[in-house]
Amino acid sequence: MxxxxxxxxxxxxxxxxxxxxxxxxxxxxxxxxxxxxxxxxxxxxxxxxxxxxxxxxxQGGIAAVTKKWDSFDLHVKDTLIAGAGHCDEKAVRTLVTEGPEIIDDIIRLGVQFDRDENGDTIVTREGGHSCRRILHCGGDAxxxxxxxxxxxxxxxxxxxxxxxxxxxxxx
Ligand SMILES: Cc1cc2nc3c(=O)[nH]c(=O)nc-3n(C[C@H](O)[C@H](O)[C@H](O)COP(=O)(O)OP(=O)(O)OC[C@H]3O[C@@H](n4cnc5c(N)ncnc54)[C@H](O)[C@@H]3O)c2cc1C
The missing domain is CATH 3.50.50.60 (FAD/NAD(P)-binding domain)
Incomplete structure (x- = not known):
């Protein structure tokens, strides 16, 4: 068309x-x-x-499962609880499971997430998340x-x- x-x-x-x-x-x-x-x-x-x-x-950053202490099931669970009954579970699961691959793609496209002295991405914890999983750039930028x-x-x-x-x- x-x-x-x-x-x-x-x-x-x-x-x-x-x-x-x-x-x-x-x-x-x-x-x-x-x-x-x-x-x-x-x-x-x-x-x-x-x-x-x-x-x-x-400002806060972007949530994705990128660390060994985290899991897809945990991120799905946190999202459904925070969504208070408004989330489509299938859509949440897709979003969560495709997250790490998309983060890699975004890095390939040039986005530089904040990293520690070993070169590992730094993740923070925000409201509704049961562990640290928020990647960020330039602190709060x-x-x-x-x-x-x-x-x-x-x-x-x-x-x-x-x-x-x-x-x-x-x-
Ligand atoms: C202050 C603030 C802080 C936030 N912090 C976070 C955070 O830390 N982490 C997080 O995950 N999410 C955060 N969010 C939510 C997140 O920013 C949004 O969910 C996300 O950016 C939406 O992206 P988008 O591309 O769909 O929309 P947008 O980035 O809003 O883009 C919409 C685009 O559509 C254009 N547009 C709209 N209507 C028309 C039209 N009729 N004609 C032409 N163009 C049009 C606009 O100009 C704009 O370019 C925050 C939101 C706000 C407002």
Missing amino acids: RRYLFNSKELENNNEIFDVIIVGGGLAGLYCALNVDPDKSVAIIVKGHIDGGSSYLA TGRIMTETLGKEAQSRKNIKIFFDTFSLTS
């Missing part, structure tokens, strides 16, 4: 066609774009700039550093074009 993107300011002369259109340039949109087949053209639509979403503001790093990577890819200050409307 072809997807059209129109710039309303120059509607007659400026329309482009993309294989994939992603609305949002937070971590979800950026990571999604970076995982699209490089043979496909991708447009990311961002109503403001890279610092406009929640991702940029996130995790969201900013991750968004800037993935944003830079997306902007360097030939198949990805980011439209800032562009509001997406559906009817």
